[in-house]
Amino acid sequence: MSSTTHEIVILGGNFAGLEVVHHLFRQTLPLLKPLPKSPSYHVTLVSPSTQYYFKVGAPRAIVKPNAFPQNLLLSSIPDALAQYGPACQFLQGKAVALEAAQRIVSVETSTGETKPLPYNSLFICTGTTSASPLWSIHADHTITEAAVASMHSQLPKTKSVLIAGAGAVGVETAGEIAHNYPNAKVTLVGSVLPRLKPATQSKAKKLLAEARVEMVDALVKGTEQTAPNSTTVQLGNGEARTVEMFIDARGAHKINSDFLPGAWLDKTGRVNTRDAYFRVKGEDAGNTYVVGDIVAGSDGGEWRVVVDDSWYGEQGREAG
Ligand SMILES: Cc1cc2nc3c(=O)[nH]c(=O)nc-3n(C[C@H](O)[C@H](O)[C@H](O)COP(=O)(O)OP(=O)(O)OC[C@H]3O[C@@H](n4cnc5c(N)ncnc54)[C@H](O)[C@@H]3O)c2cc1C
The missing domain is CATH 3.50.50.60 (FAD/NAD(P)-binding domain)
Incomplete structure (x- = not known):
């Protein structure tokens, strides 16, 4: 210098x-x-x-x-x-x-x-x-590139998706998947847009319900991938869900x-x-x-x- x-x-x-x-x-x-x-x-x-x-x-x-x-x-x-x-x-x-x-x-x-x-x-x-x-680059960008490519190849054949986290990212992702892949069952876990006004939350919930997104107001306590296309998700309400695709949108x-x-x-x-x-x-x-x-x-x-x-x-x- x-x-x-x-x-x-x-x-x-x-x-x-x-x-x-x-x-x-x-x-x-x-x-x-x-x-x-x-x-x-x-x-x-x-x-x-x-x-x-x-x-x-x-x-x-x-x-x-x-x-x-x-x-x-x-x-x-x-x-x-x-x-x-x-x-x-x-x-x-x-x-x-x-x-x-x-x-x-x-x-x-x-x-x-x-x-x-x-x-x-x-x-x-x-x-x-x-x-x-x-949602963010992990060290080198190739990891994100591969994760995005994997979504593109897996989503068309996936029958069940669970998204953890119902902030803007989770809500938008749930809506996009439900709209583009109507044969997949989409579950959104978390409090929907918790920091926005109640009227906005209600509107989002209505739109998600119309898109047949299941909403579960609970925390995700843990996940276990039991097979390449099978993840069991433990919820704070005591339930366990097994899905083909798990997406973590918890920030x-x-x-x-x-x-x-x-x-x-x-x-x-x-x-x-x-x-x-x-x-x-x-x-x-x-x-x-x-x-x-x-x-x-x-x-x-x-x-x-x-x-x-x-x-x-x-x-x-x-x-x-
Ligand atoms: C899916 C998604 C959708 C979003 N949508 C919106 C939206 O619609 N509108 C909106 O306003 N905001 C949105 N946001 C939020 C917005 O993306 C963030 O506010 C923004 O990315 C913050 O930018 P940043 O540069 O502070 O941090 P980051 O984007 O996190 O970038 C940090 C950078 O620092 C690098 N880094 C990390 N550690 C080190 C280190 N030790 N040394 C050097 N470099 C390092 C990282 O690799 C990265 O390149 C969204 C976020 C996500 C994830």
Whole structure:
């Protein structure tokens, strides 16, 4: 890092991280560059996958191969950054440790080496990971790609599907499957859209019932795959259901903050902020920002790039 170069490191390359990169290059840096004594700026985006995942489209994309253009579902991050030239670099890897006082983040690269990355400014955009690779990339994108392909081949022959979690993702997925595969019995387990208004919940339930989706207001206590196409699901109400396909839509399984100082985190593992500029609150957190699902207390969606598990419902919150 040259003394006249301001190094900006962004951790996480999905909605929040990419939004930060584009905003910096298109809005912020053009305003800063003309200032006297302005340094040059260099941005490094770190993410485990070379692909961005448009997870918002997943409930449609997993149901039918042609429902959603596959090249929009997964798309190349390095290709998207090429427009910014050498001032913007992509590093495939994941942050594994942070020495905040020294301003160095350690990155385990895709080739297995650990690389220290010094920064002047840091953006934490590492989001959350769902239990199912259908809703978030698990390390490399090929796992999600294979899971989506498996849905495409299995769904047309599946006679029973149970979806755990009745937040927006579970509800949308149940509706899509019931609509596209009317011969499959679809069961949706969980409280339907628990964080929305009662009128919206009632409307959703009516539409799901019209699509012949069975709704069971219970928690999923455990699952056991007894054969390749047979899973037994234990419900909190004492029932057990055996289905051909089980889909876990219970939200954030992991908050991706394990490499950060514990003192920066709230009790859910998300990062505390100290002001409306999303500056991180904590010792040695100067020039450190947090954006997206990983922000403490966030409650939106990707359009606001701050979100919690409301997309999944109460079960997701508990699973997280
Ligand atoms: C199926 C589904 C449908 C949705 N629909 C909507 C919708 O219609 N409208 C809406 O507003 N919101 C919706 N959401 C929510 C929205 O997708 C999220 O709010 C958004 O993805 C948050 O973006 P993010 O970048 O903060 O986190 P993420 O999308 O979780 O991205 C985090 C990134 O960080 C990477 N990462 C993880 N750990 C590390 C590490 N240690 N080092 C470096 N990188 C790391 C991950 O691999 C990933 O690339 C939906 C979510 C799902 C799952």
